[in-house]
Amino acid sequence: MYRASNFIPDPNQVLLDAKPLRSLAPMFPAPMGVNVNQSSTPPLVCVTPVGQFSAGFGAGTSANGAIDATPISAYKTRSNISLDGDDDPYSGNQTERKPRRGRPPGSGRDGSNGKLKRPKPTYKNFVAGKELAFLAASSDPRDIVEAVHMTFEALRRRHLQMDETQDASRRADLKAGAIMMASNIRANSGKRVGTVPGVEIGDIFYFRMELCVIGLHAPSMGGIDYMTSKFGNDEDSVAICIVSAGGYENDDDDTDVLVYSGQGGNSRNTEERQDQKLERGNLALERSLHRKNEIRVVRGFKDPFCLTGKIYIYDGLYKIHESWKEKTRSGINCFKYKLLREPGQRDGAALWKMTQKWIDDPATRGRVLLADLSSKAETIPVSLVNEVDHEKGPAHFTYTNQVKYVRPLSSMKKLQGCGCQSVCLPGDASCACGQHNGGDLPYSSLGLLSCRKPMIYECGESCNCSTNCRNRVTQKGPRLHFEVFRTTNRGWGLRCWEPVRAGSFICEASTYVSADEFEPLPIKISAKNMGNVSRFMNHSCSPNVFWQPVQYDHGDDGHPHIMFFALKHIPPMTELTYDYGVAGAESSGSGSRRTKNCMCGSQNCRGLF
Template sequence: MLNCSDDYEFMMMERNEVLYPEKRIGSIPGIDVGHRFYSRAEMVAVGFHSHWLNGIDYMGQSYKKGEYEHYIFPLAVAIVLSGMYEDDLDNAEDVVYTGQGGHDLTGNKRQIRDQVLERGNLALKNCVDLGVTVRVVRGHECANSYSGKVYTYDGLYKVVHYWAEKGISGFTVFKYRLRRLEGQPTLTTSQVHFTYGRVPQCPSEIRGLVCEDISGGQEVVPIPATNLVDDPPVAPTGYQYSKSMKFARNIKLPANAAGCDCKGLCWDPKTCACARLNGSDFPYVHRDGGRLIEAKHVVFECGPKCGCDPSCVNRTSQRGLKYRLEVFRTPKKGWAVRSWDFIPAGAPVCEYIGVLTRTEELDNVSENNYIFDIDCLQTMRGLGGRERRQLDASLPMIQNMDKIDEQRSDSVPEFCIDAASIGNVARFINHSCEPNLFIQCVLSAHQDIKLARVMLFAADSIPPLQELTYDYGYALDSVHGPDGKVKKMACYCGAEGCRKRLF
């Protein structure tokens, strides 16, 4: 018996109203990667995905003829990822897709019964056996669409593996691992929104878990690591986690600054000595635990000798992690980081932690991709020559900064942070040409800009489960190998304005 959606599909076929009525494996002529449909009906009308409701479109036994004579049917040709199932996992180019059936149709995405290996589920299983690719479409909420959603074609994926397991709700589900084919147009970050159907509530719900907490209990909030890329899956190794900065033997920090005389909390920027260093204003607002109002050349926070309490808003970056972060494996970029929580614009995410050392000590070290130069001057200029931040020339430490800038424009920063062997979660955050985090130099204990703390703040409001990124700031052709030749590294950030090379 046909349901309403099947009736519509059948009627469109009968009236010859479908552009490509015969289902086909692979791409559809005229539909390129990035093409957007504004409803499921549009996909049906084109013949791109012939179901109004089902996530899996497949060819049945009637296609076992001609060029498909030796194929095994049913055979999947397209799937829609739209957050329908709670067990789905979407890492952009590597997907774990949940089969169809057994879920609650009320819209809460919960499984209420076991799935069966038939129809679309069997069709995807046959794709594994035959090495057949499927078209992947992602659905997103969209206020500008008449249907309330938009569906983006993100290319061809190969179904590389399938298995059955107990899902989050305790019922058997079929899982399919899909990997995007090489050589297709790069996905843009705006095209990928769905990751988990919902945020896991406990470690047992985390798909691909390889480590429950990479910090080993050091952080107040555990940081799990997941890996659905490697076979067998491995956890991050080769480093020691530390939530606090370590110092090389030849490093001596300046004495603690005098600080302010405020009691309890700092309220009056006219009387607070730390606020005066910030241009007679507080850099943070009392919202969401403290949010930076705007990016500054340097942020001066209250420190050890200040009279205010630890809860003072002018200590916002010193409170450690407060968002639930996850380290996850990607197919091309190695490890990456995302948050399970919404992060508002201006909120501090984490500090870049490692071993504080003199840059000259690492001059002969090769293949170390975890060195962060402490260069407030570069931060002030704007990475890559982008718009320079405004400087307040009235600040005593910033006077004659232009002259200092000119003198040091071609020199290497005196100090850096090496997170290769010791570091925190920040060492796993990837580069993007259009990042959602920005670098902010912060001074709290002392006032030496050469030894400023390096903080990562949210540049925009970041929705849950979106990868966290910042601009590494390399200039093209700026990195040389031991032989003096220019080294080049491809960029896989996926941003629409990607520069194609990291350096």
């Protein structure tokens, strides 16, 4: 948990809360294990990617004690010098330019002869005009990597949300990456041979820039990352990481063998195609063949939820065993390198391919106790699996995907539906539902939650827009292949076969009881005797899921729906967990709420929940 003693604020800076999804603890009044009794906030622009809210980190309080979220209206990358021409402030680095036409060769802008001299830009990055800072709270490499990774994803989605209203053309991933690189918000900045601290086999990514900011693969475009390394008394240029994304007809059917094509020569213009040369990355790969050094491999696959997208999976360490030249179908001579995966590593791409087969044919999933735990209550069957012991299934309960309301809430205001034709559009000031959400649509075109809010308002029955509107996400139900499985020490748990992208809707808490007749939040979730897959999500002090109130039944009795979303990218077959909170441990001796020993096993385990 962050504490104000971790930093010394500059008195000239102003606080702006820019929390990414990692810090999405429920924005509800106490008691939720969240300390909201602050009288002041330090003047610093904060990105707080890990932990719950604590004193001084953008936790301004409203009149009713709930934590306020300050929307981020703009991100700008600025420099202390003026850049003109074609220099791209979002490229992450600035290059020396050639003199313009009409200027005598050899005449620099500083009046000297020779190359053009320019001061190196020193970036200061701003969020809505205020400087952005990053607060690291852990020395654990995994925590640092996750913090940087999720900060990138939060910035990217906020950029995307803003750009949609302004019809901006720049890619949000490049903007987010440039901001983080310029502010030195990154992990593992130095190149290295072998493993990268805090990066685990099976980690998934959706943009090449993600690989850059965590230090897994430095080039944002090139497929080969290389460096000069010492081997005894000698130095040699060797490859340290490659991204196999299918651009050169790579053969990656065998998950322990990778035939990788060299770089260069492959142009869309047939007249520009030429034989590859033994230089740069190709030379580094050739030297790695002789040096026998380990090379990190990232494999690219098609994103099952986006026709044009890719998912990159870190597949561990490989070594090059042979190389050769061959002519490609396009007619150029290409270098080929055969890499073999080092033995004894956990599954990465192999697990991905296995789960994809299950999705195509669920009957291929072995050790299944029950093909559909939901008894067709869910659109996609929910498998029940036990690979640990002889337990035949969880205790009896009634499966339901409906929400049970105990009593109506008279304090919730009734909302007017939108009158949008066809679908709601970003930036449409006349869209009532957009205005309910602070002027922005809360979801991206892929259905990803852009940022947290005290309440998300989706379009409902009173709205004129169609069911294809992007502001109708959670009400359509889950679209994942869930698996209820037997854990080794915590009873039954929940995971899914697909990769889950940060901000994705997972499922709804199917039964709950309101804690107050006149206040919608906090609420008490109860699924002891009935519920859906959400009742199998275990607690973790380092969760990968958070819950968010959503309202779309504009004309009902005012109850919010409690929806679960992904805090971060979740690889296939990873247990889904959320933080149950620590309110019981902090209760004032009343004994009304019991605590339990936590067995989540995370580095940040509190011991109790």
